[in-house]
Amino acid sequence: MKNTIAERIFDFLKNFPPFDVLEKEQLFQIASQVKVTYIEKGNFIFKQEENPHLHFYIVKDGAIGLYRTMGNDQILVDICDEGDVFGLRPLIQNDHYLMSAKANEESILYAVSVDLLKEIIKINNKVQKFIIASFSSNIKTPYAKTNNGQLFANVETLETIDSNFSEVRTAEFSKNPITCSKNATIKEAAQIMSSKKVGSILIAENKIPLGIITDKDLRLKIATGLVSINENISKIMSSPVITFPKEITIAEAQIAMIKYKVTHLCITANGKPTSELVGILSEHDIVVLHGNNPSVLIKEIKRAKDTEKLKYIKEKASNLLKGYIEQSIPIIFISKIISEINDAITIKALDLSLEEMETQPPVKFGWLALGSQGRKEQLLTTDQDNALVFEDVSKENYKTTKDYFLLLAKKVTNKLHIIGFEYCPADMMASNPNWCLSLTEWKAQFNNWITKPSEDSIMLCTIFFDYNLIYGDKKLTSEMANSIFNSIHTYEIFLNFLGRNALLNPPPLGFFRQFLVEHDGEHKDQFDLKSRALMPLIDAARLLTLSLDIKDKNNTIARFSKLVKMEPQNADLYLSCIDAFKILLRYRTKQGIKHHDSGRYIELDKLNKSEKLKLKGCFKPIKDIQELLNVRYNLSQMM
Amino acid sequence: MLSWFKHKNYPFFWVEYLKKFKTSQPNTIENTRFVVFDTETTGLETSTDRLLSIGAISIFNNVIDVSDSFEVYLKQDEFKSETVEIHGILKDGNLLKLSEAEALEQFINYLGNAVLVAHHTAFDIEMINVALKRLNFPNLKNKSIDTGMLYKKLDGKKDTHFSLDILCNEFNIPKHDRHTSSGDAFITAIAFLKIVSKLKQERSVHYSDLFRTSNKKGLI
Numbered sequence: 035m036k037n038t039i040a041e042r043i044f045d046f047l048k049n050f051p052p053f054d055v056l057e058k059e060q061l062f063q064i065a066s067q068v069k070v071t072y073i074e075k076g077n078f079i080f081k082q083e084e085n086p087h088l089h090f091y092i093v094k095d096g097a098i099g100l101y102r103t104m105g106n107d108q109i110l111v112d113i114c115d116e117g118d119v120f121g122l123r124p125l126i127q128n129d130h131y132l133m134s135a136k137a138n139e140e141s142i143l144y145a146v147s148v149d150l151l152k153e154i155i156k157i158n159n160k161v162q163k164f165i166i167a168s169f170s171s172n173i174k175t176p177y178a179k180t181n182n183g184q185l186f187a188n189v190e191t192l193e194t195i196d197s198n199f200s201e202v203r204t205a206e207f208s209k210n211p212i213t214c215s216k217n218a219t220i221k222e223a224a225q226i227m228s229s230k231k232v233g234s235i236l237i238a239e240n241k242i243p244l245g246i247i248t249d250k251d252l253r254l255k256i257a258t259g260l261v262s263i264n265e266n267i268s269k270i271m272s273s274p275v276i277t278f279p280k281e282i283t284i285a286e287a288q289i290a291m292i293k294y295k296v297t298h299l300c301i302t303a304n305g306k307p308t309s310e311l312v313g314i315l316s317e318h319d320i321v322v323l324h325g326n327n328p329s330v331l332i333k334e335i336k337r338a339k340d341t342e343k344l345k346y347i348k349e350k351a352s353n354l355l356k357g358y359i360e361q362s363i364p365i366i367f368i369s370k371i372i373s374e375i376n377d378a379i380t381i382k383a384l385d386l387s388l389e390e391m392e393t394q395p396p397v398k399f400g401w402l403a404l405g406s407q408g409r410k411e412q413l414l415t416t417d418q419d420n421a422l423v424f425e426d427v428s429k430e431n432y433k434t435t436k437d438y439f440l441l442l443a444k445k446v447t448n449k450l451h452i453i454g455f456e457y458c459p460a461d462m463m464a465s466n467p468n469w470c471l472s473l474t475e476w477k478a479q480f481n482n483w484i485t486k487p488s489e490d491s492i493m494l495c496t497i498f499f500d501y502n503l504i505y506g507d508k509k510l511t512s513e514m515a516n517s518i519f520n521s522i523h524t525y526e527i528f529l530n531f532l533g534r535n536a537l538l539n540p541p542p543l544g545f546f547r548q549f550l551v552e553h554d555g556e557h558k559d560q561f562d563l564k565s566r567a568l569m570p571l572i573d574a575a576r577l578l579t580l581s582l583d584i585k586d587k588n589n590t591i592a593r594f595s596k597l598v599k600m601e602p603q604n605a606d607l608y609l610s611c612i613d614a615f616k617i618l619l620r621y622r623t624k625q626g627i628k629h630h631d632s633g634r635y636i637e638l639d640k641l642n643k644s645e646k647l648k649l650k651g652c653f654k655p656i657k658d659i660q661e662l663l664n665v666r667y668n669l670s671q672m673m
Numbered sequence: 674m675l676s677w678f679k680h681k682n683y684p685f686f687w688v689e690y691l692k693k694f695k696t697s698q699p700n701t702i703e704n705t706r707f708v709v710f711d712t713e714t715t716g717l718e719t720s721t722d723r724l725l726s727i728g729a730i731s732i733f734n735n736v737i738d739v740s741d742s743f744e745v746y747l748k749q750d751e752f753k754s755e756t757v758e759i760h761g762i763l764k765d766g767n768l769l770k771l772s773e774a775e776a777l778e779q780f781i782n783y784l785g786n787a788v789l790v791a792h793h794t795a796f797d798i799e800m801i802n803v804a805l806k807r808l809n810f811p812n813l814k815n816k817s818i819d820t821g822m823l824y825k826k827l828d829g830k831k832d833t834h835f836s837l838d839i840l841c842n843e844f845n846i847p848k849h850d851r852h853t854s855s856g857d858a859f860i861t862a863i864a865f866l867k868i869v870s871k872l873k874q875e876r877s878v879h880y881s882d883l884f885r886t887s888n889k890k891g892l893i
Contacts, residue, residue: 038728038744038853038855039855039858040742042849042859066739069738069739069740070736070738070863140867
């Protein structure tokens with residue numbers, strides 16, 4: 035019998051993974067059993083922790099936001115639009131939902147029975163690979179088509195999946211952690227640890243965690259004789275402890291441990307330090323779950339004795355990145371981890387170089403990463419951009435001090451070069467006498483750029499404003515920041531110049547919504563992802579945060595997130611900029627990995643239709659944010 | 674007496690159909706099976722024109738169920754070439770066609786005691802009833818809802834005639850397969866869900882409200 039409706043649903047589904055790899059009969063069977071639902075804007079399809087439905091969902095029209103609740107925060111993890119699949123992983127794994135799905139606009143969803151899909155998975159190898167890849171992130175995978183399945187080459191059945199995509203699974207923590215009272219002596223605590231055979235003990239009062247001691251504390255502070263074993267436990271405990279709610283994922287735990295430089299996280303009832311202790315998550319717990327992990331890499335970096343070893347670790351980090359991208363791990367996690375690794379490598383290169391110097395540094399100094407590394411958005415290794423600031427010294431000592439730091443910088447940049455960070459072709463490096471300056475010189479330099487804005491100085495501003503202190507004295511950089519903001523306040527027209535610069539990046543779409551490609555040169559007919567799509571967002575975020583006096587936010591996503599809070603009237607636009615930026619960064623990283631280059635240029639005819647659509651979807655916020663800049667900074671008059 | 678006598682002689686499927694109305698009927702939107710349907714006909718004159726196809730799909734608990742859909746094409750001697758360009762059904766096409774009696778029997782079996790939903794219900798139901806009469810059956814017993822009427826209950830929509838095309842535009846429903854009975858039934862089903870959802874946003878909607886035809890009767 036003819037079934038017009040099922041045929042129409044078939045025609046829709048066949049364009050999107052995993053349905054695109056199904057046999058015709060298999061897909062028709064699915065299409066003829068679809069259930070169609072309509073969701074009003076703001077309504078939930080399912081909520082975090084809820085038990086799985088019998089169906090998973092494909093967005094037919096509209097947009098569904100996936101949110102993770104951590105404590106009181108609702109974090110938008112991803113947006114699914116036409117053709118995206120969501121809510122599949124919990125059904126296959128018989129697990130509850132790890133995220134909530136809410137309609138960001140009114141939406142029509144096709145619900146597909148998971149039992150039907152399970153039948154098909156058994157006989158269709160390609161579908162199986164898609165499912166495994168999409169689980170790694172529990173989010174949509176519009177990129178699954180290019181997944182070669184290599185990461186999962188030895189995965190034969192669904193039963194063995196678990197170990198492969200652990201990052202966004204809720205971390206398994208130890209419940210009922212061993213505790214002692216705050217009145218205990220160190221000796222008593224050590225005795226409890228020995229009898230319970232644990233490497234750490236929490237100090238708690240009324241189940242509220244106060245502090246922690248670990249084997250390491252006993253080794254460093256007691257065995258060395260620094261503190262007596264009869265002293266009160268509070269003498270050596272680390273306090274306060276870092277706390278998280280029990281929904282914490284492995285990726286989040288890894289990042290927290292790197293960020294706070296701790297090996298244990300306390301799990302409390304609502305994630306706050308003031309709520310009841312429910313468990314403890316140690317680095318060891320994670321390593322057991324996850325072999326090749328970033329914190330292990332960071333440890334290796336810290337232990338490295340020469341650049342060769344660092345080079346080797348850097349390559350391992352590239353593989354990690356590749357794996358993350360293939361598994362569609364959220365880009366925000368990836369960029370955090372990779373930039374932590376890059377920073378650790380830079381710090382180690384500095385340590386090694388300082389050892390080679392004949393004397394200690396004459397004064398305090400700071401090593402700054404600039405541009406994309408400064409913004410922590412450098413996923414692919416491009417070239418190094420860095421600078422050095424040192425404390426002011428007397429006139430007679432200036433030359434020897436500067437020479438010292440120039441020599442140090444030369445050693446560091448050389449090491450970074452060997453490790454795999456190419457020299458900057460524009461010589462924007464700390465080894466360049468122009469970018470190795472005292473604090474006063476830097477202040478003067480910034481003031482000069484701000485008050486005498488030329489095309490060159492604006493360009494330099496966009497690079498140097500995005501600095502991030504990697505190594506050294508924080509006071510130097512905060513003084514520098516204050517001076518920059520002062521200069522901007524006294525010369526506000528500078529922001530308009532910066533705005534004009536932000537609009538110089540050409541918009542990505544032509545009048546007829548076609549992609550604008552390069553007209554000549556080496557990259558003729560390719561799409562310049564960096565200058566047409568990423569830079570407009572980066573520039574806009576920088577300009578808006580500068581004009582609102584927001585300090586210490588050097589990362590584009592962090593800048594937009596802050597803007598969302600400061601200007602709720604524009605929250606939707608800023609949120610869509612964040613989404614667009616995430617998608618574009620992922621695209622660029624994928625392209626770069628594929629072609630072993632910076633991923634800057636895209637060959638449009640190599641993209642399939644849904645990739646093009648996805649990319650175009652990112653351009654709307656770019657256009658909107660450029661319009662906002664135009665109005666706010668009155669730029670049409672300046673152009 | 675006469676009706677009892679007639680009753681006795683109805684074929685099995687019609688007896689079964691009547692039985693389904695004997696039990697107590699559901700009384701919430703969520704518990705009700707709605708059958709959204711559309712017909713294609715040789716013309717708009719219910720007494721002389723004939724059914725060419727019936728398409729239908731069900732809604733239960735606010736979900737459109739594709740596996741519970743219905744599509745049938747009818748053999749008719751009556752044929753008007755001028756309406757072919759609207760519905761696209763040829764007199765001797767490749768489609769498998771049933772006799773009117775077979776088609777209606779299948780439709781009645783599929784329909785059961787569901788609530789009928791259509792855009793401008795009166796015409797489609799009348800076409801079915803006239804066809805039933807030709808076969809000596811009484812009228813359909815199902816309750817019915819007109820999406821055109823329902824749409825008018827939304828704020829600021831009174832006193833106008835709304836075509837399915839206007840609804841599609843208003844609700845951003847893609848007009849695939851417009852003027853095939855199944856295609857129109859599917860579009861109407863989506864429109865039905867959207868209207869009910871929008872009505873619920875404007876005020877609390879009770880099951881019985883769906884059947885009323887005017888704003889003035891209690892829906893304030």
